[in-house]
Amino acid sequence: MTDVTSSVIDARITATGGDVADYVALMKPRVMFLVVFTALVGLVAAPGTMHPVLAIAALICIAAGSGAAGALNMWYDADIDAKMARTAARPVPRGNVTPQEALTFGSVLGAFSVFCMGLMVNWLAAALLAGTIGFYVFVYTMWLKRWTPQNIVIGGAAGAVPPMIGWAAATGSVSFASFVLFLIIFVWTPPHFWALAILRTGDYARANVPMMPVVKGADETRRQILIYSIVLAPLGVVPAFIGLGGVLYAATSVILGVLFVYFAWQCYRERTGEKADRAAKQLFAYSVLYLFLLFAALLVEHGFGIGESLPALFWTA
Amino acid sequence: MDDADKERQRRQRTRSKAIGWLLFALVVLFFLVTMVRLGGNVVDRPL
Numbered sequence: 118m119t120d121v122t123s124s125v126i127d128a129r130i131t132a133t134g135g136d137v138a139d140y141v142a143l144m145k146p147r148v149m150f151l152v153v154f155t156a157l158v159g160l161v162a163a164p165g166t167m168h169p170v171l172a173i174a175a176l177i178c179i180a181a182g183s184g185a186a187g188a189l190n191m192w193y194d195a196d197i198d199a200k201m202a203r204t205a206a207r208p209v210p211r212g213n214v215t216p217q218e219a220l221t222f223g224s225v226l227g228a229f230s231v232f233c234m235g236l237m238v239n240w241l242a243a244a245l246l247a248g249t250i251g252f253y254v255f256v257y258t259m260w261l262k263r264w265t266p267q268n269i270v271i272g273g274a275a276g277a278v279p280p281m282i283g284w285a286a287a288t289g290s291v292s293f294a295s296f297v298l299f300l301i302i303f304v305w306t307p308p309h310f311w312a313l314a315i316l317r318t319g320d321y322a323r324a325n326v327p328m329m330p331v332v333k334g335a336d337e338t339r340r341q342i343l344i345y346s347i348v349l350a351p352l353g354v355v356p357a358f359i360g361l362g363g364v365l366y367a368a369t370s371v372i373l374g375v376l377f378v379y380f381a382w383q384c385y386r387e388r389t390g391e392k393a394d395r396a397a398k399q400l401f402a403y404s405v406l407y408l409f410l411l412f413a414a415l416l417v418e419h420g421f422g423i424g425e426s427l428p429a430l431f432w433t434a
Numbered sequence: 435m436d437d438a439d440k441e442r443q444r445r446q447r448t449r450s451k452a453i454g455w456l457l458f459a460l461v462v463l464f465f466l467v468t469m470v471r472l473g474g475n476v477v478d479r480p481l
Binding site for chain 1: 446
């Protein structure tokens, strides 16, 4: 078969709509996993009990909401995605899903997830979910991302809300403790994202996205990564002092925080050549592990009821 | 029927199956949530 014939067939296949795998990719499944996981921790860590069926329903709604936000992001950012090596194979720039299909899919899924959350769980959780989807799409994707190097600092708020949604789903309210979980993810986002952005500076520059390394340079980005990491390490320990995390969490958060600063320091120190790339890669990989293990410690403590809080220990002593 | 038609049909079939399973899962979920929400309240009402 000639290339011309093959491309004609490709075009006809494309015109028939994407495969199921394309729609799954549209929902950014890896981001969705982290969103659902942190929401689960918020839900389990919240005081009181929630019926397992309602908890599963809440998590499904959160997963759907996250998928909707991802699809709408891919609809709007198709032009940027097509210019970047990391994202060029996404369903819309590849032509497997049309922008109109991505928009419809994201909008319907988003509206449905919020409506179901309201009906099945409660309307505060639904409002938070709607706000998060709206913030990610309208504030981050449509405005901040193309406008300021602080895009992911402010936009990171969207990714930080899921534990609060989980908390709200379980209790019908939000609390200072759930806000601390929000703050941890909020402060974690810049070093996590910028470590990747340092490695993809050329990509972002080509796509005219004003990421921090493009606008301020890699050295300034490394400095800011280090500052955020130094703030994050003690912040990660705070749940242990407000009764949210116990001894296991306290120990885990201290060790993980020290390691985070170490990797950030390595990234700050190594500025050229292969070593610099390796340091940024290590920080990026570690940042994912950090958040996962930190929240897993909370999940284990609350899930198995083994979390004796530090204030309680001090009080007894 | 050429390759493009076959691929189009395959994609349509898998999409339809996925939507079918999704709808079935939603029906089950709505049923379970309704049962949990109603709970014993169904029998606890004035006659």
